[in-house]
Amino acid sequence: MTEVLLQRYFEAWRHHDSELVRQLFAEDATYSILGHRKLRGVEAIVQYWDRNTAIVDDLSCGVHNATSTAAGVVATWSAQFTRTDRKQRMHLEGMLWLEISDGIIAHLTECYINVAAAGKAILG
Numbered sequence: 001m002t003e004v005l006l007q008r009y010f011e012a013w014r015h016h017d018s019e020l021v022r023q024l025f026a027e028d029a030t031y032s033i034l035g036h037r038k039l040r041g042v043e044a045i046v047q048y049w050d051r052n053t054a055i056v057d058d059l060s061c062g063v064h065n066a067t068s069t070a071a072g073v074v075a076t077w078s079a080q081f082t083r084t085d086r087k088q089r090m091h092l093e094g095m096l097w098l099e100i101s102d103g104i105i106a107h108l109t110e111c112y113i114n115v116a117a118a119g120k121a122i123l124g
Contacts, residue, residue, distance in 0.1 A: 002068045003068065005104070006075055008024055013059070016053040018050055018053075021042075021046050022046050024105050026042065029104075031048070032107070032108065032110070033110055059079065062078065062079075072097065073098045077095070089116055095111055095112075097110070
């Protein structure tokens with residue numbers, strides 16, 4: 001079950017599917033990007049996704065490794081895309097933790113690094 005949610009999460013990202021994002025998260029879910037922001041509530045999460053998908057082109061993303069826990073799943077992932085607002089190619093490598101409750105995401109925490117940044121790491 002947890003791996004299915006994880007795959008659907010990346011499917012939503014690949015297809016810029018806000019409605020699927022809305023289905024995956026609990027109404028009062030939290031979405032934390034370490035060092036950047038913490039979103040509260042599914043509507044705030046969907047708005048964040050909509051803003052980001054509007055500036056992303058040529059996206060490929062997916063999971064490398066995933067481990068289920070009693071509370072959810074921990075996974076490593078990568079994504080490559082062009083940020084159209086900056087005309088910058090991004091290559092992110094990251095980890096995320098999904099806490100699952102009643103079959104949907106209650107809490108998501110992620111961190112990542114942009115390995116495409118010329119000679120310097122940008123942490124997120």
